[in-house]
Amino acid sequence: MTPTAFYPPDLEAWWLAVAGRRLRLRDPKTIAQRLAETAGRLSDAFTVGRQANFSDCYADPLTVAAYGNYFFPQTYVRARLAVGELIARCGWSPPAGRPLRVTDLGGGAGAALIAAVDLIAEQFSQTQFDAAVIDRSAVALKLYRHLTRDRRKRHLFKSAAVSADLAAPAAWPDLAPRDLVIASFSLGEAFYGKPAAAVLDWLAAMREKLTASGLLIILEPALKETAERLERLRDLIVSAGGTSRWHLWAPCLHEKPCPLLAGKKHWCHEVRHWPVPPTVNRINDRLRRSVWDLKYSFLALGTAPPPAAPGAADGDPRRVRLLTPAVSGHGRLLLSGCNAAGEHADYDLLKRRLDPLTAKQFARLQRGEVVTFSAIEQLGGSCQYRCVGLTPIC
Ligand SMILES: C[S@@+](CC[C@H](N)C(=O)[O-])C[C@H]1O[C@@H](n2cnc3c(N)ncnc32)[C@H](O)[C@@H]1O
Numbered sequence: 001m002t003p004t005a006f007y008p009p010d011l012e013a014w015w016l017a018v019a020g021r022r023l024r025l026r027d028p029k030t031i032a033q034r035l036a037e038t039a040g041r042l043s044d045a046f047t048v049g050r051q052a053n054f055s056d057c058y059a060d061p062l063t064v065a066a067y068g069n070y071f072f073p074q075t076y077v078r079a080r081l082a083v084g085e086l087i088a089r090c091g092w093s094p095p096a097g098r099p100l101r102v103t104d105l106g107g108g109a110g111a112a113l114i115a116a117v118d119l120i121a122e123q124f125s126q127t128q129f130d131a132a133v134i135d136r137s138a139v140a141l142k143l144y145r146h147l148t149r150d151r152r153k154r155h156l157f158k159s160a161a162v163s164a165d166l167a168a169p170a171a172w173p174d175l176a177p178r179d180l181v182i183a184s185f186s187l188g189e190a191f192y193g194k195p196a197a198a199v200l201d202w203l204a205a206m207r208e209k210l211t212a213s214g215l216l217i218i219l220e221p222a223l224k225e226t227a228e229r230l231e232r233l234r235d236l237i238v239s240a241g242g243t244s245r246w247h248l249w250a251p252c253l254h255e256k257p258c259p260l261l262a263g264k265k266h267w268c269h270e271v272r273h274w275p276v277p278p279t280v281n282r283i284n285d286r287l288r289r290s291v292w293d294l295k296y297s298f299l300a301l302g303t304a305p306p307p308a309a310p311g312a313a314d315g316d317p318r319r320v321r322l323l324t325p326a327v328s329g330h331g332r333l334l335l336s337g338c339n340a341a342g343e344h345a346d347y348d349l350l351k352r353r354l355d356p357l358t359a360k361q362f363a364r365l366q367r368g369e370v371v372t373f374s375a376i377e378q379l380g381g382s383c384q385y386r387c388v389g390l391t392p393i394c
Pocket of ligand 1: 075108112137164186
C-alpha cells in the first residue's frame with residue numbers, strides 16, 4: 001500500500017459529525033447503518049447506473065451524509081494517488097514564490113481539492129494555496145465553505161466557492177490562471193450524452209484557464225465505458241498534434257495510439273488498496289461492496305510536456321504501467337502492462353531467479369503502478385518479454 005493512500009481521521013470525524021447532526025444520532029454504528037442504503041444507491045448512480053439524470057448527492061440530508069461518509073473518503077484518496085504520482089513519477093512541483101492556484105471542477109464539497117492541498121503541503125511544506133471549487137450545487141458549495149473554514153488553520157489557504165457550469169469555462173467569473181485543475185467524477189456527468197468533439201472544445205477553452213505549466217487531472221469511474229471514453233479522448237488529443245495541444249502526463253508512458261483501445265482485452269484503470277476508514281467499513285458491512293480496492297480511471301494533461309522520466313529512455317519497453325498484478329503460474333510470475341514503447345505487452349519472470357525480498361516486491365505490485373525493469377529480453381511472440389534483471393524500480 002502506498003503511503004499516499006491515506007484518509008485523515010479529522011475529515012472522517014467531521015463527516016461523521018455532519019451525519020450525526022442531520023440524522024440526530026450519536027452512535028457511529030447506528031449512523032453507518034442508516035447511511036448504507038443511500039450510499040448503495042449513490043454508488044450505483046455514480047458508476048453502473050449512470051444516466052442523464054445523475055443522482056444528486058446533495059438532494060437531502062441523508063444523501064449528503066451518505067456522500068460525505070462513503071464517497072468523500074474515496075474521492076480524497078483517489079485524488080491523492082493521482083497527484084502523488086505526478087509528484088513522484090513526473091517530478092511535478094508547485095510554483096516557487098507565489099501560492100499554488102488549484103481548482104476542483106464539479107468539486108462538490110471539495111474532496112479532490114482538499115486531498116491535493118493536504119498532499120502538496122506535506123511534500124512542499126512552504127506552499128501557500130489559492131483554491132477554488134466550481135460546482136453548480138449551492139448545497140455542495142456551502143459544505144465546502146464550512147469544511148475549509150473548520151480546517152483553515154492547517155494550511156495557508158485562500159479559498160473561493162464558485163457557482164458555475166463547469167462545462168462553460170468562458171462564463172466563469174475571473175480567476176487567475178490555474179496551476180492545477182482537478183475534475184473528479186464530474187466531467188462525465190457534465191458532458192453525459194455529448195459527443196467527444198464537445199469535450200475537445202472544452203479542453204481547448206480550458207487551456208486558457210491554466211498557466212503555461214498547468215496540469216489538468218480528470219478522474220472518472222473504472223468502468224469499461226468511462227475508461228475507454230478517456231482513452232479515445234487521449235487519442236484525439238495526441239492525434240491533434242500542433243504546438244497548442246495538451247501533453248500527456250499520466251497514465252500513459254508514451255504518445256502512440258492507445259494499444260488498449262485496439263486490443264479490447266483491458267481498459268486503462270487503476271486498482272489500489274487503501275486503509276479503509278472505519279466509517280466506510282461500517283457502512284459497507286451492510287452494502288458488501290468491494291471497498292478494499294479503490295478503482296478509477298484517470299487522465300493527467302499538461303499545457304507543457306512532462307519532464308523526462310528518470311531511469312528509462314523514451315520508448316523503452318522496460319518501463320511499464322501494470323494492467324494486472326503479478327499472477328503466479330508454472331514456475332513463473334506473469335504481468336501484463338502498457339509500456340513506454342506504446343505496446344500492450346506481457347512480461348514473465350522465472351520464480352527460481354527471485355530472492356525472497358524481490359518476490360515480496362513483485363507480490364505487492366498493484367494494477368496501475370509504474371515499474372521499470374532493470375533488464376528484459378524479447379521472447380518469441382510480439383510484445384512478450386522476460387524480465388532478467390529482477391529489480392522493479394517503482
Ligand atoms: C459525482 S459528483 C462528484 C463530486 C466530487 N468531485 C467527487 O469526486 O466526490 C459530481 C459533481 O459534479 C457537479 N456537476 C455536475 N455537472 C456539473 C456542471 N455542469 N457544472 C458544475 N458542476 C457540475 C455536481 O454538482 C457534483 O458535485
